[in-house]
Amino acid sequence: MSIAFRVNGRDVSVESEPDARLLWVLREQLQLTGTRYGCGTGLCGACMVHVDGDRAFSCQTSLHEVAGRSVTTIEGLSPDSSHPVQKAWLAESVPQCGYCQSGQIMSAADLLAKTPNPTRDQIVEHMSTNLCRCGTYPRIVRAIERAAKEA
Amino acid sequence: MTIFALGSGAAADSAPDASGLDRRMFMRGAGGLTFAVAIGLPALAAEARRVDLGPWVTLSTDGTITIRGPATEMGQGSRTSLPLIFAEEMDADWSKVRIVRAAPIDAVYGNPGFGGVMYTAGSSAVTGYYKALRQFGAQVRLVLLDNVARRWNVPASELTTEASTVVHAASGRRIGYGEIAAFAEMPAKAPEVRDADLKDPKTFRLIGKDVMRVELPTKVNGTADYAINVAFPGLLHGAVLRTPVPGDGPAAIDDSAAKAVRGFIRTVPLPYGVGVLADSTVAALAAKDALKVTWTRKAKGWGFDSEKGLEEFAAAARDPARPSKPWETAGGGAAALAACASVHEAEYRCDFAYHAQMEPLNAVASVAADGSACELWVGTQSQTMAVTAAATTLGIGPDKVTFHEHLLGGGFGRRGPRDMEFVVDAVLLSQAVKQPVKMVWSREDDIRNGRFHPLTAHHMKAGFDAAGQLVAWHHRKAADVVTEFQDPVRYQKAGQKDFIGMLGAELKTYGIPNRQVDQITMDSGMRTQALRGIGFGPNKWAVEVFIDELAILRGADPLAFRLDLLKGSPRAHAVVDKAGRMADWSRKREGRGLGVAYIDYSGTQIAGVVEVSVDRASGQIKLHDVWIALDCGVTVQPDNIVAQTEGCVVYGIGLALSERITMVDGEVQQSNFYDYLIPRMRDVPAIHVELIATPNHPTGVGQMATPVIAPAISNAVAALTGKRLRHMPMTPDRVLETMKA
Ligand code: FES
Ligand code: FES
Numbered sequence: 001m002s003i004a005f006r007v008n009g010r011d012v013s014v015e016s017e018p019d020a021r022l023l024w025v026l027r028e029q030l031q032l033t034g035t036r037y038g039c040g041t042g043l044c045g046a047c048m049v050h051v052d053g054d055r056a057f058s059c060q061t062s063l064h065e066v067a068g069r070s071v072t073t074i075e076g077l078s079p080d081s082s083h084p085v086q087k088a089w090l091a092e093s094v095p096q097c098g099y100c101q102s103g104q105i106m107s108a109a110d111l112l113a114k115t116p117n118p119t120r121d122q123i124v125e126h127m128s129t130n131l132c133r134c135g136t137y138p139r140i141v142r143a144i145e146r147a148a149k150e151a
Numbered sequence: 152m153t154i155f156a157l158g159s160g161a162a163a164d165s166a167p168d169a170s171g172l173d174r175r176m177f178m179r180g181a182g183g184l185t186f187a188v189a190i191g192l193p194a195l196a197a198e199a200r201r202v203d204l205g206p207w208v209t210l211s212t213d214g215t216i217t218i219r220g221p222a223t224e225m226g227q228g229s230r231t232s233l234p235l236i237f238a239e240e241m242d243a244d245w246s247k248v249r250i251v252r253a254a255p256i257d258a259v260y261g262n263p264g265f266g267g268v269m270y271t272a273g274s275s276a277v278t279g280y281y282k283a284l285r286q287f288g289a290q291v292r293l294v295l296l297d298n299v300a301r302r303w304n305v306p307a308s309e310l311t312t313e314a315s316t317v318v319h320a321a322s323g324r325r326i327g328y329g330e331i332a333a334f335a336e337m338p339a340k341a342p343e344v345r346d347a348d349l350k351d352p353k354t355f356r357l358i359g360k361d362v363m364r365v366e367l368p369t370k371v372n373g374t375a376d377y378a379i380n381v382a383f384p385g386l387l388h389g390a391v392l393r394t395p396v397p398g399d400g401p402a403a404i405d406d407s408a409a410k411a412v413r414g415f416i417r418t419v420p421l422p423y424g425v426g427v428l429a430d431s432t433v434a435a436l437a438a439k440d441a442l443k444v445t446w447t448r449k450a451k452g453w454g455f456d457s458e459k460g461l462e463e464f465a466a467a468a469r470d471p472a473r474p475s476k477p478w479e480t481a482g483g484g485a486a487a488l489a490a491c492a493s494v495h496e497a498e499y500r501c502d503f504a505y506h507a508q509m510e511p512l513n514a515v516a517s518v519a520a521d522g523s524a525c526e527l528w529v530g531t532q533s534q535t536m537a538v539t540a541a542a543t544t545l546g547i548g549p550d551k552v553t554f555h556e557h558l559l560g561g562g563f564g565r566r567g568p569r570d571m572e573f574v575v576d577a578v579l580l581s582q583a584v585k586q587p588v589k590m591v592w593s594r595e596d597d598i599r600n601g602r603f604h605p606l607t608a609h610h611m612k613a614g615f616d617a618a619g620q621l622v623a624w625h626h627r628k629a630a631d632v633v634t635e636f637q638d639p640v641r642y643q644k645a646g647q648k649d650f651i652g653m654l655g656a657e658l659k660t661y662g663i664p665n666r667q668v669d670q671i672t673m674d675s676g677m678r679t680q681a682l683r684g685i686g687f688g689p690n691k692w693a694v695e696v697f698i699d700e701l702a703i704l705r706g707a708d709p710l711a712f713r714l715d716l717l718k719g720s721p722r723a724h725a726v727v728d729k730a731g732r733m734a735d736w737s738r739k740r741e742g743r744g745l746g747v748a749y750i751d752y753s754g755t756q757i758a759g760v761v762e763v764s765v766d767r768a769s770g771q772i773k774l775h776d777v778w779i780a781l782d783c784g785v786t787v788q789p790d791n792i793v794a795q796t797e798g799c800v801v802y803g804i805g806l807a808l809s810e811r812i813t814m815v816d817g818e819v820q821q822s823n824f825y826d827y828l829i830p831r832m833r834d835v836p837a838i839h840v841e842l843i844a845t846p847n848h849p850t851g852v853g854q855m856a857t858p859v860i861a862p863a864i865s866n867a868v869a870a871l872t873g874k875r876l877r878h879m880p881m882t883p884d885r886v887l888e889t890m891k892a
């Protein structure tokens with residue numbers, strides 16, 4: 001069946017099973033490959049997107065759940081990497097292999113949207129949903145603190 | 152800071168030139184000059200005339216300098232740091248440099264410090280290429296100077312360079328590299344580079360100054376080009392169910408449930424498993440999960456139980472009658488123990504561990520319908536091994552394989568086995584279906600099919616003389632032979648030495664005169680592989696915990712005990728001393744313990760101190776601070792070294808405390824991040840890294856801090872509680888058991 005929603009400000013209509021996972025619809029039907037597959041089980045956060053402004057594990061989100069709603073992926077966070085979180089990520093040289101970083105950035109942007117000046121504990125608590133095997137955690141904390149300051 | 156985009160793709164940018172260049176010649180390229188400055192690579196002399204010789208650098212008339220990067224990028228930064236070394240000696244304006252991927256040709260781009268192979272592993276990129284790239288860069292600079300000297304009719308010795316500019320101070324003339332490209336003539340013979348032609352490190356403009364890694368911008372906007380993102384029309388999706396135990400294959404396949412999966416296309420029996428093809432990744436993975444396969448069960452590994460196996464390994468390490476292979480012998484070896492006034496022994500163990508790179512293994516292959524050629528899209532630690540694996544599988548020449556290099560979503564050793572089994576998966580599926588196939592492992596596949604950091608048992612003995620000096624050392628390690636499984640080619644070349652498993656067991660810097668390290672080779676039939684820290688992980692676990700126990704036995708402070716043993720190794724002494732001072736070692740903390748560990752990791756000197764507390768109810772070890780002091784010689788990209796070291800520490804914390812693979816009847820018991828626990832942000836303490844820059848040849852940094860962490864934690868727990876943890880990982884149940892004992 002066909003399900004209509006918004007992605008990065010654009011209306012889309014997708015032919016798929018209603019229980020298809022948003023992650024794979026984004027990656028394979030809409031070619032938005034910035035959203036990553038890491039575990040498929042809600043344990044790593046590589047697939048993090050925003051649905052109506054709240055972060056969501058796209059691997060745990062069924063297509064029917066986003067019908068009529070607005071999804072933002074890393075590609076839609078800013079047109080030119082100018083979101084304060086993206087700028088801070090470059091300034092602190094956060095990414096290593098980079099595979100987890102779309103998800104990290106989407107989680108961080110969600111945090112700062114709701115808590116513009118998070119404490120260190122709030123950062124750690126919020127960001128512990130997202131695994132980074134390269135171990136960029138110290139820099140993620142620094143980048144979020146920088147983004148909070150510079151936003 | 153200028154941001155550089157990657158080239159438009161490996162194939163277009165790095166197609167090797169096939170015009171039969173002599174290795175000492177240069178050619179005029181389309182937009183300027185291309186320098187084929189491959190002089191000095193040891194592998195070249197014999198092979199150069201047999202291979203296409205690709206250039207390292209192209210200089211365009213607009214001043215753009217295109218440098219080929221020979222290392223693959225998995226977050227460690229070599230795609231940037233190697234061309235930067237070249238650019239330094241060429242005296243290039245970094246803002247004009249464009250980095251593209253080198254073509255997969257060992258004879259031109261192979262790592263001189265790694266057997267001449269294009270293999271990004273062993274933290275060997277900078278250390279292996281450093282000298283050669285400096286020479287090549289200097290050679291280009293000399294050619295540019297000669298051309299300008301002739302043009303201006305002045306002696307070359309009166310010319311100097313600034314960033315991408317040749318300067319004649321006497322006449323005040325200046326000319327940019329791009330302008331030189333328009334008229335430069337190539338000498339018939341490339342200039343010899345003497346040491347005096349290399350820059351004085353004091354004048355470095357790039358080495359030692361942080362630049363942004365070239366691919367970084369693509370990693371904050373979703374565009375980074377991992378192979379898992381490859382998509383084009385006609386691409387089918389594949390998955391593979393592989394035998395749990397290596398060496399077997401399917402005996403019977405029931406794919407009736409798989410066929411019912413929407414999007415299923417077909418089943419492909421493979422020698423070692425069963426592949427399925429479908430119209431999407433989800434469908435392929437679901438169909439693979441729906442397969443019912445019985446296995447031939449002929450291979451060695453069936454019946455293997457890792458807990459029982461470890462007991463057998465430990466018994467073998469303990470049993471002096473068990474035959475062993477020598478790894479290191481110094482002085483009188485283990486025989487010196489007999490003359491000691493006192494001898495101490497202890498036993499240490501490590502479980503299997505998994506790489507857990509965030510991008511599960513995958514590859515895209517397109518095999519020609521007649522099987523005569525193949526195109527590959529892969530993130531791999533060795534371009535040439537990937538090409539060879541595909542060529543061997545198809546029985547074609549490597550020149551028939553077109554290779555597209557991609558970023559790696561993590562490597563840690565996993566993307567570097569000689570057989571490149573994940574590439575072969577894609578090749579076989581594409582060959583069967585005569586269409587391009589993207590083959591993806593699920594996270595569960597990635598764990599189930601993992602190639603692990605080996606199970607090890609270490610039996611240690613040390614002897615003191617009557618004066619209380621540590622004079623004799625014997626380390627017997629029982630473990631599978633990692634190198635033979637991971638890389639049979641290098642294993643044979645190395646005279647059947649298991650260097651991947653054994654490195655780090657030798658003690659070069661501690662002043663212990665009589666030493667012997669032996670390997671008792673076990674054969675569990677399980678898959679093993681280098682993992683971040685390779686042999687140093689388990690070996691330094693045993694060494695550094697044992698050293699600590701010896702210090703305490705002698706009533707010595709563990710840090711002072713090490714400093715005393717390291718008297719003859721000033722760089723080693725300096726890092727241990729530095730880490731101690733960073734941690735304020737002698738200050739007592741209420742309810743907290745400090746532990747230290749030190750490693751000479753292939754020349755890189757590194758020491759770490761950790762501060763821990765222990766929750767005695769749950770057995771959970773909590774880390775509060777980690778201090779690392781590291782001397783890797785010349786620091787090519789200092790901030791990146793710090794970043795790598797931070798990452799190493801986080802990785803080491805996981806291996807130390809929670810990461811554990813177990814096997815029952817040869818099958819891996821873990822399946823995803825709920826039962827294989829890698830560190831989250833909340834598990835990570837404050838990490839303090841200080842680099843001691845010395846003028847020594849640069850050595851590796853990509854994995855050096857990882858093996859420091861586990862022994863430092865065990866040592867800190869002992870300092871706090873008086874109880875000794877000797878089995879890694881130090882899971883809460885093991886901690887509780889030890890506290891009770
Ligand atoms: S892929 Fe969604 S949480 Fe890991
Ligand atoms: S940057 Fe590699 S997993 Fe996070």
